[in-house]
Amino acid sequence: MDRLTHPRRHANPAPCVRRTLGGALVLLLFAASPVDARVACPSPGAEVAPLAELRAGTVAEGDAVIAEGIVTGVFMGPDQLGGFYLQQGAGPDSAGMFVYAPRREPVSTGEHVQVHGVFSRHRGRPQIARLDRIQGCGHGELPAPLEVRLPEDASRLGEYADLRVRFAQPLAVTANHELARYGSLTLSAGGRLMHPGQTGAAGTARDENRRIILDDGSYRANPDPIPYRDDHGTRRVGSTLEGLTGILTHAFGDHRIHPTDPLDWLGGERPDPPSTPGTDHLRIATANLENDFVTLGERGAQNRAERERQTAKLDALLQTLDADLLGAVELENAAAARRQLVERLNAVPPPRGDYAAIAHPGPGDDAIKVALLYRPDRLQLVGAATDRNAAHHRPPLLGWFQQPGSGKRFGAVVVHFKAKSGCPDAGDIDRGQGCWNERRTAQAERLVTWIREQQRNEFANVPVLILGDLNAYAAEDPVRTLAAAGKRDLVHDDPASAHTYVFRGRAGQLDYLLGPDALRDAVHDGAAWPVNADEPGFLGFDGRAPATGPWRASDHDPVWADLRLD
Numbered sequence: 001m002d003r004l005t006h007p008r009r010h011a012n013p014a015p016c017v018r019r020t021l022g023g024a025l026v027l028l029l030f031a032a033s034p035v036d037a038r039v040a041c042p043s044p045g046a047e048v049a050p051l052a053e054l055r056a057g058t059v060a061e062g063d064a065v066i067a068e069g070i071v072t073g074v075f076m077g078p079d080q081l082g083g084f085y086l087q088q089g090a091g092p093d094s095a096g097m098f099v100y101a102p103r104r105e106p107v108s109t110g111e112h113v114q115v116h117g118v119f120s121r122h123r124g125r126p127q128i129a130r131l132d133r134i135q136g137c138g139h140g141e142l143p144a145p146l147e148v149r150l151p152e153d154a155s156r157l158g159e160y161a162d163l164r165v166r167f168a169q170p171l172a173v174t175a176n177h178e179l180a181r182y183g184s185l186t187l188s189a190g191g192r193l194m195h196p197g198q199t200g201a202a203g204t205a206r207d208e209n210r211r212i213i214l215d216d217g218s219y220r221a222n223p224d225p226i227p228y229r230d231d232h233g234t235r236r237v238g239s240t241l242e243g244l245t246g247i248l249t250h251a252f253g254d255h256r257i258h259p260t261d262p263l264d265w266l267g268g269e270r271p272d273p274p275s276t277p278g279t280d281h282l283r284i285a286t287a288n289l290e291n292d293f294v295t296l297g298e299r300g301a302q303n304r305a306e307r308e309r310q311t312a313k314l315d316a317l318l319q320t321l322d323a324d325l326l327g328a329v330e331l332e333n334a335a336a337a338r339r340q341l342v343e344r345l346n347a348v349p350p351p352r353g354d355y356a357a358i359a360h361p362g363p364g365d366d367a368i369k370v371a372l373l374y375r376p377d378r379l380q381l382v383g384a385a386t387d388r389n390a391a392h393h394r395p396p397l398l399g400w401f402q403q404p405g406s407g408k409r410f411g412a413v414v415v416h417f418k419a420k421s422g423c424p425d426a427g428d429i430d431r432g433q434g435c436w437n438e439r440r441t442a443q444a445e446r447l448v449t450w451i452r453e454q455q456r457n458e459f460a461n462v463p464v465l466i467l468g469d470l471n472a473y474a475a476e477d478p479v480r481t482l483a484a485a486g487k488r489d490l491v492h493d494d495p496a497s498a499h500t501y502v503f504r505g506r507a508g509q510l511d512y513l514l515g516p517d518a519l520r521d522a523v524h525d526g527a528a529w530p531v532n533a534d535e536p537g538f539l540g541f542d543g544r545a546p547a548t549g550p551w552r553a554s555d556h557d558p559v560w561a562d563l564r565l566d
Helices: 051-055 154-160 204-208 304-321 335-347 437-454 477-484
Strands: 017-021 024-028 064-075 083-088 095-100 111-122 125-139 146-148 164-167 171-175 185-189 211-214 245-251 254-259 282-292 325-332 368-374 380-386 397-402 409-416 464-469 501-503 506-508 511-515 523-528 559-563
Touching: 051 064, 051 083, 051 095, 051 125, 064 095, 064 125, 064 245, 095 111, 146 154, 154 245, 171 211, 282 304, 282 464, 282 511, 304 335, 325 335, 325 409, 325 464, 335 368, 368 397, 368 409, 409 437, 437 464, 437 477, 477 511, 511 559
Parallel strands: 095 125, 146 164, 211 254, 282 325, 409 464
Antiparallel strands: 017 024, 064 083, 064 111, 083 095, 111 125, 164 245, 171 185, 185 211, 245 254, 282 559, 325 368, 380 397, 397 409, 464 511, 501 506, 523 559
């Protein structure tokens, strides 16, 4: 899609009078009501066109027109829209239009101007272009912005195109994935948007009516500098704006606002790291490493510089997480990947002891695998197993552990269910829970059966927790299947606000610590650490502006819990 173009708008038709004299077309345009009685433009020698009639499509493209009004938004700088917005009148009956004026002397917001040009449409959007003259008529009265509320006014946004508007409610950033690419953020009223699979509520249509795109006065790709960043160079999902004022338009399939007034950002601060676990607590955690590959040029880092950034970010995240037991997913299916991960974490002496890793006895043939890392000083490994059942393309890994001192035992199985992407043409297609839901549900059912098979002999009645990436939201079938078997979320009581991932502007939970009541009762503290999913992707190791530290080390947030087993 060409981001150098201008937005599209469809207007309601209105009448216009035309006469033909001697084969020549003469267009009679009705005079507009005065924009400001105190400031008058000189007589242009022809009728002044009401913008409402130009928008109505009663003027042929290519006809010469004269229009005047108040300048409400100026975007004439380098790499901006190349023009300004003109408005006649105020209130719901006002009309506005974009004036394309590249390489012209800039005008000022609030200025009363008269423009002589040609009526045209760019990709369906009405505008005045090919200017002969811009006549300044003094300073007029800037029209008060129309007050807009979402979702109540969603169906009327098309009527407000090219007008000055103000959103009379807080708007939250719900998507930032196009910030570095196109300089835009997706905002939503009533807080960030949650994935409907998180609660099972059918709210997709209403969610669409809560959205508006905050654009940057430009449609160019890869803006430099990247706009709307805070002092840390980020703009997190969850940040809010109040009193957003600017020009409303429609482009590339969405209603957008180009701000004209200073932005008042609230919230969006980066979270504190998890507190240091107590000496009598075991910290259990899971983290998606987003393709931690030692082999360059595959799914992860493409070159040595990217690899150095990737490992630095992952190491900062895992060292801060400070888990005694870590279930890692998206590790390259190679022994060297597991070995190097352990070596990196032990290179800086961990405060609670070095790590070891279970050698996966059957990692499968997928490009990525799961891993279990633990601290031998804190946990004694007493057994390990995997399930090679065909339901799993990334076989789960189970470790049996005993806590020194108390002698308490528990099992931990790390899993990575099939992703929702790579949809088939038929069969296990998306029926509301993403593609491959039947496969993920079968994996959950098999996991329940296999865990029960392992809880025999010396491990009979030993509680088992599940940790990893289920690629399923909290109200979807795989998670419900595990909950029915007694495996419940150890850290989240309310799934309505839980999230570890953001996809297309909707947040939800894909990463879990699940266990029976015996383990849930032992939880002292726990949460998802929102260090990744709310951060824009350009801060990642392969992004335009990689951040230092743990921020955006992955696209998933880690989840942790402190347990007291004695």
